[in-house]
Amino acid sequence: MKKYILSSLALVTLAFSSCKKEFLDTYPTTSVAAADALASTSNAIAALNGIHRIMYVQYDAQGQAGEGSNNIFRDLMGEDIVYPLANGSTGLIGWMRWQTHRNVNAGDLRYLYRFYYRLISNANVLINNIDGVPGPDADKKIVKGQALAYRGWAHFQLVQLWGKRYVAGAPNTQPGVPLLLTNTLEGQPRATVEEVYTQINKDLDEALTLLTGYTRAGTAAKSNFNVNVVHGIKARVALTQQNWELAATSAIAARNGFTLMSNAQYLSGFNDISNPEWIWGSRQIDDHNTFFFSYFAYISANFNSTVLRTQPRAINANLWDAIPATDIRKQCWDRTGATVPVPPGGARVPYQNKKFLAKSSSLSVGDVPYMRAAEMYLIEAEARARQGQNLAAQTALFTLVRNRNASYTQSTATGQALIDEILFNRRIELWGEGFRFTDLKRLNLPMSRAGIPNHLVALTQVTTIPTGDIQWEFLFPQDEMNANKAIVQNPL
Structure with a gap:
């Protein structure tokens, strides 16, 4: 193709299909033609598996490996991940410096935007055509329900990244992002933030209806959406919209059937989808290795990549210092770095990360977590606290924190003090x-790194964003x- 087509136009996968004569990458290694993808429900399920794989495959450059990488980008923009060495690797430093997301020519920005619209484009093919595909209605519901969940x-x-924040009770007419409900070559304008959230909730509600009764199975089961995952997404959306009651009830529904992990599992590397607490994640097998691109190549303690060997990830020193000594989560980082399983020749630094572990120093494979039951307890606790339901909030928080810290006693805090305690635990x-x-x-x-002793101002360059x-x-x-030509840029 001579013309690059992005997001609200033909979108990424369809653009690829025009050039490469293939449709969706399917799990694990093959692809099906566009027409074949809609020839039967079996083929549509194969195409859906291709969407699951989009979540973690490698893209154009190192550090671009689907949603795991996107999670790193967003966290680097905060204050809790630290690059501790002035002479270490500066890979992805543009995110930490608040530069990449404001550079219209940045490859990572282009990738990020393209990634989500690629998912939407693929989902639309299934949403808008599956009803006419030969095959059992039950399979059609599974395919359409999951595709709707992806789109929502x-x-x-x-909209969280490109739109202004949602304000409950306000009209929210500020520009959001293009809403793509059908794949078209016609450029789409930005819908309002309110319009985008309305469609998100509509898609998720329809997905819940279609996926009711669906049971996931197989080794990659948790890569699929079921009602638990959709309820979890609804909980996140409701929390962002300050719809506290819906956030709380959706979070409770999301974690139904999932138990919190043991302390031993908590220290095992956050890389195993079979963990009883994981609600949604990507199952990665060895022959899907994304090498130096992957989530674990940029976040783990032990993989032998230059970015980790010379610039190990550390936690905000002030945050770590505030974690009680009896809390198992404190052991996810080492105050001296002495016990961290660093790769050969790897640096040891104060407050060093060992929460995430790749399969080995030579293999960056690991299952990628997207949603855990712990998050749902935190959403419920925050939502109840903001409703003034202090006991319900304290109880939800206690259930989670007591699992991590046997010495924890149920909080008696109320109001903002209780919310602060919940948000502190959310950060950890x-x-x-x-x-x-x-x-x-x-x-x-505000984003503020002021007063955090292990942040190097000369390296991060940005201390506060009001x-x-x-x-x-x-x-x-x-x-x-x-x-x-229909889109309007955000203020420069």
Whole structure:
């Protein structure tokens, strides 16, 4: 193809199909032609598996390996992941410096935007055609329900980054992102933030209806959406919209049937989808190795990549110091670095990460976590606390924290003090899993690294981003601006 077509136009996978005469990458290694994908429900399921694989395959450059990489990008924009060495690798430093998301020509920005619209494009093919495909109705419901969940989730990820924050009770007429419900070559304008959230909730509600009764099976079962995952996404959306009751009830529904992991499992590397607490994640097998691209090549303690060997990840020293000594989560980082399983020749630094472990120093494979029961306890606790339901909030928080810390006693805090305790635990629990930037944005809090002793100002260059700053909105890639004349750029 001579013309690059992005997001709200023909979109990525369809653009690829025009050039390469293939449709969706399917699990594990093959692909099916576009016409074949809609020839039967069996083929449609194969195409759906291809969408699952989109979540973790490698893309154009190192550090671009699907949603795991995207989680790292967002967390680097916060204050809790630290690059501790002045002379170490500066891979992905543009995110930490708040530069990449404001550089219209940045490859990572182009990839990120393209990634979510690629998912939407693929989902639309199934959503808009599966009803006419030969095969059992039960299979059609599974395919369409999961495709709708993908479309709702991907639009949610996009609007959080490119739109202004959602404000409950306000009209939310600020520009969001293009809503793509059919694949078209016609450039689409930005829908309002309210319109995008309305469609997200519509897609998720329809997905819940279609997936009711569906039971996941197989070694890659948790790569699939079921009602638990969809309820979990609804809980996240409701939390962002400050719909506290829906956030709480959806979080409870999401974790139904899932138990919190043991302390031993907590220290086993966050790389195994069979963990009883994981609700949704990508199952990665050895022959799907994404080498130096992958999530674990950029977040693990032990993989032998230059970025980790010379610039191991560390936690915000102030945050770690505040974790009680009896809390198992404190052991996910080492105050001296002495016990971290570093790769050959790897540096040891204070407050060093060992939460995430790749399969080995030579194999960056690991299952990628997207949703855990712990997050759902935290959502329930925060939502109840904001409703003034202190006991319910304290109880939800206690269930989680007592599992991590046998010495923890149920909180008696109320009001803002209780919310602060919940948010503190959220930062510890979800470190490295992609929530810090969007949490700061939804909470309308500044990003501040001031007073954190192991952040190197000369390296990060950015200490504080105040609330309301235009830098909280990502810029649209220049390729999108060139191809889609209907779109309007965020303030420069």
